[in-house]
Amino acid sequence: MSSDTRHDIIIVGGGPAGLSAAITAAELGLKTLVLDEQPSPGGQLYRNIERVASATVKELGPDYAHGLALVDRFRKSGADYQDGAVVWNIEHDGTVSYSQRGRSSQIRAERVVVAIGATERPVPFAGWTLPGVMGAGAIDANFKSSGSVPAGPVVLCGSGPLLLLVIGHLSSLGVEIGAVLDTTPPGNTLSALSFLSGALRRCDYLLKGVGMLLQIRKSKIPYYKNVTAYKAHGGSCVEEVSFTVKGKEHRLATNMLLVHEGVVSRCDFSMLLGLKHLWEPVQRYWYPQTDRYGATKSESIYVAGDGAFVHGGVPAAVKGSLAVYDIAVKLGKRPQSENSDVIPRLQKELSAELAPRPFVDALYRPRKNLFAVDDDTVVCRCEEVTAGDIRQAVREGCSEPNEIKALTRCGMGPCQGRMCGSALAEITAGEQGLDTELLQPLNIRAPVRNLPLMELSEVELLENPES
Amino acid sequence: MSLFKEHSVMKGGRSVTVDFEGSAVTVPAEISVAAAVLAHGGKDHTRKSPIGGENRAPFCFMGVCHECLVEIDGLPNQQACIIEVREGMKIKRQLELPGGDEI
Numbered sequence: 001m002s003s004d005t006r007h008d009i010i011i012v013g014g015g016p017a018g019l020s021a022a023i024t025a026a027e028l029g030l031k032t033l034v035l036d037e038q039p040s041p042g043g044q045l046y047r048n049i050e051r052v053a054s055a056t057v058k059e060l061g062p063d064y065a066h067g068l069a070l071v072d073r074f075r076k077s078g079a080d081y082q083d084g085a086v087v088w089n090i091e092h093d094g095t096v097s098y099s100q101r102g103r104s105s106q107i108r109a110e111r112v113v114v115a116i117g118a119t120e121r122p123v124p125f126a127g128w129t130l131p132g133v134m135g136a137g138a139i140d141a142n143f144k145s146s147g148s149v150p151a152g153p154v155v156l157c158g159s160g161p162l163l164l165l166v167i168g169h170l171s172s173l174g175v176e177i178g179a180v181l182d183t184t185p186p187g188n189t190l191s192a193l194s195f196l197s198g199a200l201r202r203c204d205y206l207l208k209g210v211g212m213l214l215q216i217r218k219s220k221i222p223y224y225k226n227v228t229a230y231k232a233h234g235g236s237c238v239e240e241v242s243f244t245v246k247g248k249e250h251r252l253a254t255n256m257l258l259v260h261e262g263v264v265s266r267c268d269f270s271m272l273l274g275l276k277h278l279w280e281p282v283q284r285y286w287y288p289q290t291d292r293y294g295a296t297k298s299e300s301i302y303v304a305g306d307g308a309f310v311h312g313g314v315p316a317a318v319k320g321s322l323a324v325y326d327i328a329v330k331l332g333k334r335p336q337s338e339n340s341d342v343i344p345r346l347q348k349e350l351s352a353e354l355a356p357r358p359f360v361d362a363l364y365r366p367r368k369n370l371f372a373v374d375d376d377t378v379v380c381r382c383e384e385v386t387a388g389d390i391r392q393a394v395r396e397g398c399s400e401p402n403e404i405k406a407l408t409r410c411g412m413g414p415c416q417g418r419m420c421g422s423a424l425a426e427i428t429a430g431e432q433g434l435d436t437e438l439l440q441p442l443n444i445r446a447p448v449r450n451l452p453l454m455e456l457s458e459v460e461l462l463e464n465p466e467s
Numbered sequence: 468m469s470l471f472k473e474h475s476v477m478k479g480g481r482s483v484t485v486d487f488e489g490s491a492v493t494v495p496a497e498i499s500v501a502a503a504v505l506a507h508g509g510k511d512h513t514r515k516s517p518i519g520g521e522n523r524a525p526f527c528f529m530g531v532c533h534e535c536l537v538e539i540d541g542l543p544n545q546q547a548c549i550i551e552v553r554e555g556m557k558i559k560r561q562l563e564l565p566g567g568d569e570i
Contacts, residue, residue, distance in 0.1 A: 037530055039497065039551045044529055051497055056475045084550070086530075102542070119531050131512040131524035132470060138528040142548075145528070146502030147495065148471040173474055236522045237468070237511050256470070266531075381526075382533065384518040414533040414544065419526070450533075450544055 007033045007080070008331060009324070010096050010109040012087050012269065015043015016067070016313040017305025018115035019074040021320035026077035028328045033109070034074075035085040035098055039145075041071050043117055044137070045313040047144040056147070059172045063165070063313075064144075070317065089446035090114065090269045094300035095462060099451055104459040111300055111327045115320060116266045118306035120162070121285070122419045123261040123370055124379045124387065127232025136166040136260035149175050150256045155241050157181040157230050158260035160364045164212040166260070171219060178254050180216065181227040181243055183261070185367045192362035199359035206356060224250070228367075232257050262366055263310050264422065270296070270303055271444040279437030282361050283310065284370070285422065286441055292347070293326035294319060302327065315353045322346050371426035379427065380420040382413020387427055394431040401425045401442050414450050417442040470524060471506035483554040494552055501525050501535045501547035504558065513537055513547055514561040536561055 009025050011018045014036030025032040034041070042049045046067025049057065057065050074081075082100060089097040095108045120135040127133065136156055143149055153176040156167055163180075170177060199206050216223060230243040242251045262283060270288035271277065275296050277286040287309045294302045304323040305316035325342060328334035373379070375388030385408045393404045401424045404410055410424050411417030417424070421442045429436040447456065473495075481496040487508045494507045504510050505524065512522035513535045525535040528548045535547040538559040547558075 037549055039549070051478050053475060053478050059475075086549075119527065119529065122526075122532070128526075129516070129521065129523060131522050134524070134526050135528070138526060141528040142471070142499070142502060142525075143474070145548075146471075146498035146506060147473060147475040147477055148498075148502050148506035149474040151469050151472040151506075255468075381516075381523075382518075384516065414536060415531065418531045418533075452542065 007031045007107070007109045008333070009033070009111045009113060009327060010035060010094070010107065011113045011115055012090070012096065013043065013115035013117060013305070013307070014038055014041040014081070014083075015115060015117045015305060015316065016045055016070065017117070017307070017316040017320035018043065018113070019070050019320070020317035021113050021115060021304055021324045022079040023070075023073050023077045024321040024324040025327070026079040028324065028334055030324070030328060030331070030333060032077075032079040033107070034079055034081045035087055035096065036081065036083055037086045039083050041074055041081065041083075042067055044141055046071060047141055049144070052144055052147075060144075060169055061172070066314075086449050087269070088449040088451060090273060090301070092273060092298045092300060097446070097459065099449065099455060102455060104451065104455050106459060106462045108462055110331055111302060113294070113302045113304050113320070113323055113327070114269045114307055115303075115305045115316075116268060116307045117316070118263045118310050119266050119418075120260055121262045121264045121366075121422065123259070124373050124377050124420070124423050125231060125259075126374060126377050127234065127238065128259070129378055129381050130232050130234050130238040131236070132234070132238035132255050133232045133257045133259065136258040137162050137263075139258055140166050140169055143169070143173070149173050152176070152255050153178040154256040154258055155179050155181065155252055155254040156258045156260070157183065157227065157241070157243070159184040159366070160260055160262045161209065161360060162263060163260040164209065164216070166258070167216055167221075168212055171215070177219075177221045179222040179224060179252055181230060181241070182223065182225045183227045183230070183367060184225075184364060186226050188363050188365050191365070192359050195359035195362050199356040201355040202352070209360075228369075261370065262364065263306070265310055266307050267441075268418070268444060268448050270301075270307070271441060272446060272448055273298060273301060275301070277441065280309070281437070282365055284366055284426075284436070285310070292322070294323035295326060311354055311357060315350055318346055318350045318353065322350070371423055371430060373423075373427070379423050380408075380410040380413060382415050382419070383409040383411075385410035385420070390424060390427050391431050394428055399428070399432060400440055401428055402440060404428060405442060411442050416444070416448060468511050469506055469509050470511045471502065473506055483552055483556075485552050486555065486557045488559050497551055499528075499548050500537060500539065500545070500550050500552055500556070500558055501528065503552050504537070504547065504560065508558075510560065512560070515563075
C-alpha cells in the first residue's frame with residue numbers, strides 16, 4: 001500500500017476549476033490538497049485577487065471581482081493549499097512530484113485532478129523575441145501580480161475576446177493605447193451568424209462583447225481592421241511594428257507590442273501521461289479526451305477546466321465541481337443516488353454558460369495563414385530554430401514534429417516546447433499539405449519543469465504501491 | 468529603460484529590499500521577481516539568449532515561456548515571473564553563458 005494516504009484527492013492548479021473542485025471535495029468530506037505554482041490562489045483569471053487592493057479589483061471590473069467569493073469559499077473550505085508548488089510529474093497511480101522553494105517531494109492520492117488551465121496561443125512572427133513584445137493576457141497577469149503597467153504607450157495586435165478584455169483593463173488603468181491591430185479575418189462574422197441563436201440565449205454575454213467594442217470605438221483609439229503580416233522591428237528592444245491592411249503597409253512606433261491569437265488548453269500532464277488527445281478544428285488546438293465529468297482512461301486522473309477544453313473561467317469552475325462529484329462516488333464516499341440531483345443541475349448550468357461559445361469561437365476563428373511565417377522567423381525561441389529549419393527538415397524526409405525536434409532541437413530548450421510545439425506541428429503539416437490533427441504532438445517527458453540535478457537527486461521517493 | 472512602471476499598490480502596502488545586481492532596491496512586498504526587475508530595477512530585459520546573445524524579456528508572465536529565467540540567491544534558471552521577492556533576495560539577470568563568458 002501507499003505510504004501516503006493523507007489526501008483522497010490532489011488538485012493541480014489553483015484557478016477557477018481547481019478551487020471549485022477543492023471546495024466541492026472538502027464539502028463532500030474528501031481530504032483535499034491543492035498544489036498551486038502561483039504564490040496565491042486564483043489562477044490566471046483571478047490571479048492574486050486576495051492581495052490586490054479593493055480599488056484596483058473594482059478597476060478591473062466584475063469579471064475579476066467575481067473571483068473574490070470563489071477564493072474566499074476556498075479558504076474557508078478546509079482544503080489544504082500549497083503555494084509555489086510546481087508540479088513536474090504525475091503518474092498513473094496518482095503519484096505527484098512537485099518542487100517547492102527548491103525542494104522536491106512526492107505525494108500520492110487516489111485521484112488527481114489536473115486543472116492547469118489554458119494559455120495564450122504562441123504564434124511566431126518576425127521580431128517576436130524582442131523585449132517589449134509580449135502576450136496581451138501576459139500584461140494582465142503581470143499587473144495583477146505586481147500593480148505595474150507598461151511604462152509607455154502600447155500597441156495591441158491579434159484577435160479574440162481576451163484581447164478586448166485586456167484593452168478594457170488597460171484603458172481603465174490609464175495606459176495609453178497607440179493603436180489596436182485587429183487580425184480577425186473579415187469572413188468570420190458571416191460564418192459566426194449561423195451560431196447566433198445560441199449566443200442570443202445568453203444576451204448578457206453578447207451585450208458585454210458589444211459593449212467592449214463600443215467602448216473601444218468611443219475611446220478614439222486608432223483601430224485597424226483586417227490586419228495581416230504584422231512584424232516587430234528594433235535593436236535591443238521593440239521600436240516599431242509594421243503591418244498590412246488591404247495591400248498597404250503601415251508602420252507605427254512603439255516600445256511595447258502586445259499580441260493575442262486566442263487561448264489554447266495546456267496539456268502538459270495529459271500528454272505526459274500518454275492520454276489520448278483530440279483536435280479542436282475551429283480554434284485549432286489539442287485537448288485531452290475525457291468523459292463528461294473530466295475522467296480520463298487512466299482511473300486516477302481527471303482533467304477539469306480549460307485544460308480539458310477552452311470554455312472560460314465560469315464554466316471551468318462548474319467542470320471542477322462535476323469532476324469531484326464523480327470522484328466522490330467512485331471512491332465510495334458518496335452514494336451514486338445522491339448525485340442524481342446535483343449532476344443534472346450542474347450540467348444545465350454548464351450548457352447555459354456554453355450557449356454562446358460556438359458563436360464566439362467562429363467569430364474569432366484563427367486566420368487560415370496563422371502559421372505561414374517567413375523562413376527566417378524564429379519558431380523555437382529557446383533554441384532559435386527558424387521556420388526555414390523546420391521546412392528544410394521536412395524536405396529532408398522528416399514528417400513528424402518529434403523527428404524534427406530530434407534533428408533541429410526545436411522544442412528542446414528550457415520551455416520544453418510549450419512555446420513552439422503548436423507552431424512546429426502546424427508548419428510541419430503545412431509543408432506536407434496535411435491536416436495538423438494527423439500529426440503526433442511533441443512528446444512530453446518528466447520532469448516537465450527544469451530542476452537542478454541536486455534537487456532531483458534528493459527527492460524522497462514514495463514506495464511503489466505494488467512492491 | 469524600465470518596461471513597466473508602478474500603477475497601484477498591493478493590499479498592505481509593505482515593501483522589501485532586494486539586492487539587484489549589487490544595488491539595494493526597495494520594491495513592494497509580494498510582487499514577482501520579474502516585475503521587480505522590469506518595473507523597479509530600471510531594466511527592459513531579464514536575460515540574454517544563450518544561443519544568439521540577444522536581449523530577452525518575459526513573454527507570458529505565467530510560467531510557460533521561460534524567458535524570465537534569472538539567478539536568485541546564486542541558483543540559476545529560476546522563473547522570475549512565478550517567484551516572489553523576499554527581503555534580502557539576491558537577483559541577477561542571466562547575461563552570461565553558463566561558463567561565465569560574456570555573450
